[in-house]
Amino acid sequence: MTSLVLADHEGGTLNPATLATVTAAAALGGPVHVLVAGGGDATAAADAAAKVAGVEKVLLASDAAYAHQLAENVAPLVAGLMDGYDAFLASATTTGKNIAPRVAALMDVMQVSDIIGVEGPKTFTRPIYAGNAIATVESSDAKLVITVRGTAFDKAAAEGGSAAVENVSGAGDAGLSSFVGLEAVKSDRPELTSAGTIVSGGRALKDGPTFEQVITPLADKLGAAIGASRAAVDAGYVPNDYQVGQTGKIVAPELYIAVGISGAIQHLAGMKDSKVIVAINKDPDAPIFQVADLGLVADLFQAVPELTEKL
């Protein structure tokens, strides 16, 4: 059982989700190889992947066609390499979720999405119905295609390995799609899915400037990442990539502070594995209090500045 993990990387750095995916791959029991597909910056990412503990070999596919992880180009590359592997794993990031099912269909395999546990060589647990149920599923396909929920597995150590890097190539540009641009949200804050502390705001924050004025100082004080409910994103208070939930980002920080968020099942699906949950809401019946370790029934416009000051 040899596994191939697709590296999620950007600017020569590995996404920490890839380290969790390496751990999930190792749990399948065999050697773990990592594929780094990318443009000019792929070499640095391949060197980083070679240092990850437990990685036996790194395959480097460096080609302008792979620079933006276009699924139309990367999926055939992966499928072409799968003769030598029993399992393909990608992180359940937007990149992994875009590419892996395309690989699965090319291989005629039914993907196992967003696994949270490895129960046996072909048996996995995965959340369904917004995490309201956990299914244990067994694959009958000859090979496996899997996406891995990063928060559910420990991260493999980023240092300690010394894998060889081998160059591979694929067909390159399929000529179906092209990258136009990325409107990236620049921030010095920790990234949501790997942050130790998260302060999230909901619809109650009124508008963009108010959100910023109330949430940012608390996040600054705690060195926290900022998240949001869907309602806050839809209303334009914050960008889309702040959304935590069933259909946004899945997070599991040490501390999650939910401010003016009601706690709809779709939001809980994204944060209820946090270690300590704090909720600040003026409605004592808000469902968020059912999962909160510490709840404060208060007007957030008073409570949050006071909390920021007293921490």
Place this chain on the structure above:
Amino acid sequence: MKILVPVKRVIDYNLKPRIKADGSGVDLANIKMSMNPFDEIALEEAVRIKEAGKAEEVVAVSIGPAKAGSDTLKSARAIGADRAIHVETDEEVEPLAVAKILKAIVDEEQPQLVIMGKQAIDDDNNQTGQMLAALLGRPQGTFASKVEIDGDHVAVTREVDGGLETVRLALPAVVTTDLRLNEPRFPALPNIIKAAKKPMSTKSPADYGVDTAPRLKTLKVAEPPVRQAGEIVPDVDTLVAKLKAMGAV
């Protein structure tokens, strides 16, 4: 141009599912079912493209039990689909098999665009659109928050972890929707009445030569670990003291 919109009948998004006592699955008997919310967004987008004069026909497809035809595809026609195809089956059909059936329908219907949900809120798989695009050998614009048709190409803005990415795809293409693409309309009463008169054909997976035998076997469905509600603190000072005592700050 013709647009194909696959829509799935799922548990209503407001409801919390009940797990069967024997752990074999989720109990859907007498539960309110609706169109998957992402598919409503897909249908809305298709209808808007048609209303903007860029498409002539919107065809909705659903694979599922009798009610997927009588209810879900009726709503689809009320929202604005011109015609519906119901692939009737009582079996649960996995994304790979759904994608194969959809491929056969695309081969027959030759739509320029397939717009579908990024994720069904029951299985949370997020894979059918990508699989369909692979089987067709066509490009995919997943997690779309903006779709702009430009001659024989479509520009799709995608909600990605790092922000908003725009890709340009050669038509025909497959697009999957994210939440911010649009706000679906509520169908007007006359349209609901007219919906039943719009044509619907009924097929079976066998008509498309697709084997729907599952590849994944569900061994067990269980409750997730429950989180106990903690305590309500009286004021900010107590909150700060407790957080410090827990070592959380």
